[in-house]
Amino acid sequence: MTASPARLTTHTNAALWPVVGMALLVITNVLFDTLRAGGPGLFGAGAFLHVSVRDGVPAGATIDVLNYGATFVILAMGMAPVIAARGVDLSVGSIMAISGAVAATMSVNGHASAVSIAAALGVAALCGLWNAILVSVLGLQPFVATLVLMVAGRGVAQMITQSHIVTFHDAAIEYIGLGRPTWLPLPVPLLLAITLFAGTALVIRRTALGLLLEAVGGNPEASRLAGVRSRLIIAGTYVFSGVCAGLAGLIAAANIKAADPFHAGQNQELAAIFAVVVGGTSLAGGRMNLLGAALGGLLMQCLITTMYARNIGSDVAPLPQALVILGVCIAGSPRARQWLRARRMPA
Numbered sequence: 001m002t003a004s005p006a007r008l009t010t011h012t013n014a015a016l017w018p019v020v021g022m023a024l025l026v027i028t029n030v031l032f033d034t035l036r037a038g039g040p041g042l043f044g045a046g047a048f049l050h051v052s053v054r055d056g057v058p059a060g061a062t063i064d065v066l067n068y069g070a071t072f073v074i075l076a077m078g079m080a081p082v083i084a085a086r087g088v089d090l091s092v093g094s095i096m097a098i099s100g101a102v103a104a105t106m107s108v109n110g111h112a113s114a115v116s117i118a119a120a121l122g123v124a125a126l127c128g129l130w131n132a133i134l135v136s137v138l139g140l141q142p143f144v145a146t147l148v149l150m151v152a153g154r155g156v157a158q159m160i161t162q163s164h165i166v167t168f169h170d171a172a173i174e175y176i177g178l179g180r181p182t183w184l185p186l187p188v189p190l191l192l193a194i195t196l197f198a199g200t201a202l203v204i205r206r207t208a209l210g211l212l213l214e215a216v217g218g219n220p221e222a223s224r225l226a227g228v229r230s231r232l233i234i235a236g237t238y239v240f241s242g243v244c245a246g247l248a249g250l251i252a253a254a255n256i257k258a259a260d261p262f263h264a265g266q267n268q269e270l271a272a273i274f275a276v277v278v279g280g281t282s283l284a285g286g287r288m289n290l291l292g293a294a295l296g297g298l299l300m301q302c303l304i305t306t307m308y309a310r311n312i313g314s315d316v317a318p319l320p321q322a323l324v325i326l327g328v329c330i331a332g333s334p335r336a337r338q339w340l341r342a343r344r345m346p347a
Contacts, residue, residue, distance in 0.1 A: 015279060015280060015289060015291045015292035015295055017278065017279075017280070017292075018278055018279055018292060018295035018296045018298070018299040019295055021278070021299045021302075021327070022295075022298065022299050022302045025299075025302050025303065025306050026048065026049075026302075028306070029048035029049075029061075029306055029309055029310075030042060030048065030049065032048075032309075032310065033046075033047040033048055033049075048061045048062070048306075048309050049061075049062060051063060056185075057180055057185055058185070061305050061308075061309055064301075064305050065298060065301050065302050065305050066186075066187070066190050066298070067187045067189060067190060068189075068255075068301050068304075068305075069193075069297055069298040069300070069301030069302070070187070070189035070190045070192065070193035070251070070297075071189065071193075071248045071251055071252060071268075071297075071301075072268075072271055072272065072275055072296075072297030072298070072300045072301055073193040073196075073197065073275075073293075073294045073297035073298065074189075074192065074193050074196055074244050074247055074248045074251070074297075075092055075244060075245060075248050075268060075271070075272035075275070075297065076272050076275040076276050076279070076293040076294060076296060076297040077193075077196050077197055077200050077244055077290065077293065077294070078092065078240055078241035078242070078243070078244025078245060078272070079092065079241060079244075079272040079273060079275070079276045079293070080276045080279075080281050080288050080289070080290055080293040081200075081204070081213060081237040081240060081241070081288065082142075082237045082238060082241050083273070083276050083277075083281050083282075083283060083285070083288075084213055084214055084217045084237075084281060084282075084285060084286065084287065084288035085213055085216050085217045085233065085234050085237050085285060086142075086216075086217045086220065086284070086285030086286075087135060087142035087234065087237065087238070087285075088142045088143055088146065088273065088283075089131065089142070089146050089238060089241045089242075089245075089269065089272075090143065090146040090147050090149075090150045090269045091127065091131060091146045091147075091148075091149035091150045091153055091242075091245075091269065092241060092242075092244075092245035092248070092265065092268055092269045092272055093150065093245075093264075093265035093266055093267065093268040093269045094127075094149055094150050094151075094152075094153025094154050094156075094157065094265060095124050095127045095128070095149070095153060095242055095245035095246060095249065095265070096245050096246070096248050096249030096252055096264055096265030096268060097153065097154060097157035097249065097259075097260075097261050097264040097265045098123060098124065098127060098153055098156055098157045098160065098246075098249070099120040099121070099123060099124045099245065099246035099247075099248075099249030099250055099253075100120070100157075100249040100250065100252055100253030100259040100260070100261075100264050100265075101157040101158075101160040101161045101166065101259045101261050101264075102116070102119050102120045102123050102160060103116045103117060103119070103120035103168075103173055103249075103250055103253060103259065104161070104166040104167075104168045104173075104253055104258065104259035105160055105161060105166055105259070106119055106120075107168040107170040107173060108166060108168050113170050113171070113172030113173060114172070116170065116173065117172070117173065117176075117250065120246055120249065120250055121243060121246045121247065121250070123246070124242045124243055124245055124246020124247075124249065125239055125242050125243050125246065126242075127149060127153065127242045127245075127246075128238045128239040128240065128241055128242020128243060128245075129235075129238070129239050129242070130149060131145055131146050131149060131238040131241075131242065132234070132235035132236075132237075132238040132239055133235075134146075134148070135234060135235075135238060136231040136232075136234040136235040136238075137231065137235075150269065154261065154262075157259075157261035157264070158261040158262070160261070161259055161261045163261070165258050165259065165260050165261075165262075166258060166259045167257060167258040168253075168257060168258065168259070169257065173250065173253070173254050174254050174257060175188060175254070176188055176189070176192070176250050176251055176254045177189060177250070177251045177252070177253070177254025177255040178254060178255065189251045192247065192251070193294070193297075196244070196247075197290065197294050200290060201290050201291075204288065204290060205290075209233075210288075212228055212233055213233055213237070213288070214286050214287065214288060215228060215286075216228060216230045216233050216234065216285075217285030217286040217287070217288075218285060218286025218287075219286070245265070248265070248268070249264065249265060252264050252265065271297075271300045272297075274296065274300060275293055275296030275297040275299065275300050276292075276293045276296060277296075278292070278296040278299060279291070279292025279293040279294070279295055279296035280292035280293075281293060303320075304317075307320070
């Protein structure tokens with residue numbers, strides 16, 4: 001199954017706006033670095049574009065965007081099918097906290113690395129299944145159903161860790177967040193995000209599942225009458241979202257070598273939704289843009305890295321973030337595209 005040229009063009013145009021947003025952020029940082037009195041210049045130490053080599057691996061703000069942005073990309077890969085099916089998953093942040101708590105606690109208790117990782121991902125899948133039952137079986141509104149786990153899940157994570165930050169030393173788990181293969185000097189989180197994106201895109205765009213998923217999101221009743229097993233498809237999106245959140249939770253815990261049940265995954269559900277919507281996936285369902293969602297995840301991290309680079313406090317940072325996201329969403333909206341096309345037409 002292949003997409004039509006018109007559809008590919010639409011998806012490419014939608015994915016363009018996160019790239020434009022990142023380009024504007026990079027230009028803004030460059031202007032600050034080069035025009036500010038006593039600034040580091042374009043590539044000097046401390047500049048946004050400065051790249052150094054630490055312990056044999058590249059480091060810098062742009063490298064951080066790729067490394068830490070992988071978490072947003074993974075969350076966006078899980079959130080995009082949910083939103084395309086007319087749903088939403090507000091629990092991904094709490095699932096991240098639960099996944100990290102399970103992995104860290106089991107590792108500290110002496111379990112093998114593989115068992116700890118499998119248990120963390122398994123619990124995350126069960127959390128997704130819980131959301132799936134509430135939404136597709138019991139018929140609860142996705143906002144309400146996932147809000148339950150969003151609130152309760154944080155308490156579950158604290159119960160697992162007994163309300164403590166659990167530190168661990170497990171080479172395999174740490175490798176997930178901090179490792180780099182010897183054959184390729186790229187961070188493992190980025191490789192995981194690329195692999196997940198490629199696998200998800202292959203399933204969505206090269207099998208009938210993607211068509212059925214967008215059909216369910218576009219018109220659930222018509223899909224049901226046509227014999228599509230819409231409940232099963234919707235349930236699958238929530239389980240997949242849970243697994244993606246569990247993987248993101250493992251990466252977050254590995255980055256700090258600890259499970260923080262209080263702050264791990266905090267506000268990540270909003271970032272994932274923003275990344276998906278900015279990338280061109282419709283909140284009304286029926287349309288999904290995986291490439292745009294992945295680029296939207298990198299845009300979110302580029303925003304955060306810019307806030308750090310400009311020494312903007314955490315209490316003020318949400319305002320410029322919201323303004324950039326709003327600007328990209330408006331620029332990519334259908335009405336804005338119509339206005340641009342009208343301006344290009346000859347009088």
